[in-house]
Amino acid sequence: MSGSTTLVDLEKVSVRAGAVRILEDVSLTVHPGDAVGVFGANGAGKTTLLRLIATLQPPAGGRCSVFGADMYAADRFDIRRRIGYIGHTPGLYPELTLLENLAFVADAHGLPESEARRALELVGLSGAADRRTDHSSHGMQRRTEFARVLMTGPDLLLLDEPHSALDADAVDLVDELVHRTVERGGAAVLVSHDRDRVNSLATRTHEIKDGTLL
Amino acid sequence: MSGSTTLVDLEKVSVRAGAVRILEDVSLTVHPGDAVGVFGANGAGKTTLLRLIATLQPPAGGRCSVFGADMYAADRFDIRRRIGYIGHTPGLYPELTLLENLAFVADAHGLPESEARRALELVGLSGAADRRTDHSSHGMQRRTEFARVLMTGPDLLLLDEPHSALDADAVDLVDELVHRTVERGGAAVLVSHDRDRVNSLATRTHEIKDGTLL
Amino acid sequence: MTDAGATPGFFAQVMTIVRRDLLRERRSGEVLWVTLPFGAIALLLVPLAIGTDAPTLQRIGPGMFWVIVMLFGVLIAIRQTSAETQAQRDMVALTGLDPAAIFVGRSTASFLLLVVFQTVLGAVTIVLYNVTPTGWAVLPVVLLLAASGLALLGTLAASIVSTGRSATALVPLLVAPLSVPLLLGATQALEAIRLGRSSLVWVLLMATVGLLLAVAGILSARPLQETA
Amino acid sequence: MTDAGATPGFFAQVMTIVRRDLLRERRSGEVLWVTLPFGAIALLLVPLAIGTDAPTLQRIGPGMFWVIVMLFGVLIAIRQTSAETQAQRDMVALTGLDPAAIFVGRSTASFLLLVVFQTVLGAVTIVLYNVTPTGWAVLPVVLLLAASGLALLGTLAASIVSTGRSATALVPLLVAPLSVPLLLGATQALEAIRLGRSSLVWVLLMATVGLLLAVAGILSARPLQETA
Amino acid sequence: MTSTQHRTTVWPWIVMAVAGLHTFVASMTVSPDVVQGQLSRIMYVHVPAAWLAYLAFGVTMFASAMYLWKKDFRWDRRALASAEIGVLFTALAIGLGMIWAKPTWGVWWTWDARLTLTSIMFFVYLGYLALRRTTDNLDVRAARSAIFGVLAVVQVPLVHFSVIWWRTLHQPPTLLNPEGPAMDTAMVITLLIAVASFTVIYVAMMFKRIELARLEDEVLVADQTSSGPVAGQAVTAPGLTKGS
């Protein structure tokens, strides 16, 4: 881990689409060991907040830094390697197999293919490693995303409705992933509509309402 | 409602992808007033079962009928109008607004555009009716799908993980939809990983395991 | 809510699809802003590549026009299918629209877009290649027949392909042989006019091909959907 | 699992992208089974459309070849971007690959595909148009320069417009002007050889354009990603 | 909007009027060309318009490069202003060329490398302007258009040398000929006067356009910092009771 003591530091950040305000004056600090839950109604801006932290959504104003570096000034690709983000929809190539999708990410991280296989095993997909992604069920694709994040071992975990689409066995993956990350001195931000599950996981929770974080 | 007393009648139906057996010897009868819950692990074949009933997935063998008509011999487009299916991913056109997407379906069902507006109001999206679909959040798109099904008032409801992506206010939509349909003499099949929610809704439940329905 | 509305008639269903396609085009501007400029640029590049000898250009001008119209016309006609997701296909299927109405609606929308495409490219050809259009009576007929033939062909190809997933490969192989009679009909009809001969047989050829495609499309629409 | 592996060097990152693109192409077969046949069909249609007069065909053959290579080459080079989903873009961004390496990798993969494309279409041209290729020493150089220029151009244009969905519309407008020098260089170099003159200046023109595009692409990769 | 009162500058309008008049007087007083007669007077607008378009696009390239280097929005606005004026001048050159072509070549338009490439140049910079419209995000807009603004400039040498590379109808270089100007001295001087006046007009227009661009950017920023609607408020709890 880096020497800095804050992993995420947002200060009065706003996100807009033209005149429409999506997020307004959002401030959030995440320290190592934190597991932050974020709740909010549909369309409140939860996904936007996660993508902002993941350096995927440029802010309209305010100061934001991840791992102590200004995330929109620095060479982002260095800090991006340390972020583990799982969005609403799986970002996999449908024509490749599950293993090939993971192997690409492993390759980009300088990891051998064996790591990709091992990660698939961890999420219970060894048997389907060579199945094309578009021949795999929704839950299998979600599991593959978890395998990707397990494989790269990020310091900052950003999970968007992580429990959805996972079966009873697989929901434990979420806890597993969060615990691992937090134990190694990382942190997690979890967005969810499932308050019970997240409350039991999170060290603190926030609510998004009217574009601001409460 | 049609005079027939079974809405869905599957008899030893199997579904395959090449040599891979996805479903095997599945039999299922759904009567008016039934709300059937279906559980199963990731990749078990739940979505495949729903798409089979929705006449979207051709069977490899067995007999299947919906509304008393063989669903793969007859002119399916007549029975399809009476089916309300919500899949994993929203089937909306991203470049159209939410209202335009609904208006297309209304048009196809011979309903006026005002019905589309009213349906959007029912799911709490009046304020976002003119927002482009790709500028709407995941949950807003899911809600729009519920609006579509509310609008067309189907006799057979097929819901694939209906609770996911909906916020605390909107999950009631699922109950509402199921109750409405069942009250008018229709039926519902619900696939979910959320056993508690479905158990409270369903009149009976099944489990899919190793390609067969238990 | 209300009980389902009355099932719309065939024509109303066709119009539903036409409206949808034109609205989507208006929002995405794909034909207008991508295919059309690309086609025009193609016409511009040809003289740069093959040299600038005016008589040659005049000679090949109409031919180039037709080649570009055929190639890009197919792209226009198959545009919807290639980008469609499974979820969108499911949604359309469950609207219960008659597959034949969908076929006719899609073809009609493509036809309208192709007419715009042809008109603009035609103007570009006339200016760039110094072609003097002849046969003012027959020319519009030929253009409309070409547009409708291409629209039908593209829609048919797309609907055959959309059933089997990996079969996109088939589109060119399917379209090429079938577009040859259209191309021949169009070029030969205009050539005949230029030489003062009767173009009737060529116009009839195009009309026949169009008719065959329409019949094939309408008759195959349901069976194709059955296997979807 | 393990702590993250060591960050791969620039070249390793480039190879990661090249492998991914070629694997995706192998699985989807888009270039091989759709673009290539379409290009070949275009070459086939031209003689049908403009009439089969051997000297004319021979005269316009090389030019047609270049036009088709340019048009379809652009389609090949932008193929990845147009179909990419937001989720896939996010995933690639978070791999932390250097945007410049991504640019080089994509261009390289497109270059390899374009070389195949050119080779096949070249053979078709020779057969169909009865063209005798001359300048065996320079020809491969010209072909390789054209392929690399087009690959760079398409990749760059795609990355300039990539974020906005409706902006794909602009790709042809961005690509057309910059492809003119390539087209000019390619045709004029071969013309010079045919006339027994030196083609050096044209080859140099192409090389310069390619170099400029490479520099522009590499330098702009990060700023473009920063603002994504 | 900001509270400061914006005083619009007036002098560019005056300069434009004077320079325009200057061109007109000069081109009308010179004796007509021996071959082309009175028609040759079109040249004193056609040619400066074309050259100033070159200059404008050159400035766009320079300003774009400067933006990429300094990340200063003033350079972005300069690039935009120059490109827009360049498009205007290109249109002028094409329009006058067409008017000139009808009596001399007998057609409004014909296939000719310079004509084709000039119109491609026109569309390319229209594309530049269109590219700027694809986003409201100032940084994104500036970065993208700057990269394109640098690359698009290859059009200029292409148009200029097209008459040499493709030997076609259009006049080969007469004034900028490597072997010295092949033109009557009086005509050369008149042409230079016209070019000078056009340059003055260009500079004046630049001032006006940059001023306008600054205001536009301020409006955009104001719009993006004003309290517009909150996205999430469009979504409410489902109104189920109102249904059935």
Ligand code: HEM
């Ligand atoms: C419609 C079409 C025309 C267009 C688009 C056009 C475009 C241009 C352009 C871009 C230039 C600047 C070239 C350079 O110096 O690099 C130019 C220069 C010139 N044009 Fe045209 N032109 C057109 C028609 C004509 C006609 C009909 C004539 C006269 C018969 C003409 C005569 C000239 C002359 C004399 C120059 C100056 C050449 C020199 O000194 O370099 N143009 N034109």
Ligand SMILES: Nc1ncnc2c1ncn2[C@@H]1O[C@H](COP(=O)(O)OP(=O)(O)OP(=O)(O)O)[C@@H](O)[C@H]1O
């Ligand atoms: N073409 C194919 N080849 C091989 N297997 C396939 C093919 N198509 C589907 N399958 C398999 O069929 C199975 C059933 O998929 P389905 O989407 O119905 O699962 P599911 O029960 O809905 O799972 P989930 O809970 O993840 O949504 C999956 O294991 C999938 O990999």
Ligand SMILES: Nc1ncnc2c1ncn2[C@@H]1O[C@H](COP(=O)(O)OP(=O)(O)OP(=O)(O)O)[C@@H](O)[C@H]1O
């Ligand atoms: N271009 C845009 N124009 C207008 N509104 C937009 C635009 N882009 C996004 N929005 C709005 O921003 C809001 C935030 O979206 P976001 O996806 O972050 O919501 P969310 O909290 O994740 O919701 P969900 O629970 O449904 O996933 C939504 O209301 C969306 O409609």
Ligand SMILES: [Mg+2]
């Ligand atoms: Mg969300």
Ligand SMILES: [Mg+2]
């Ligand atoms: Mg499923």
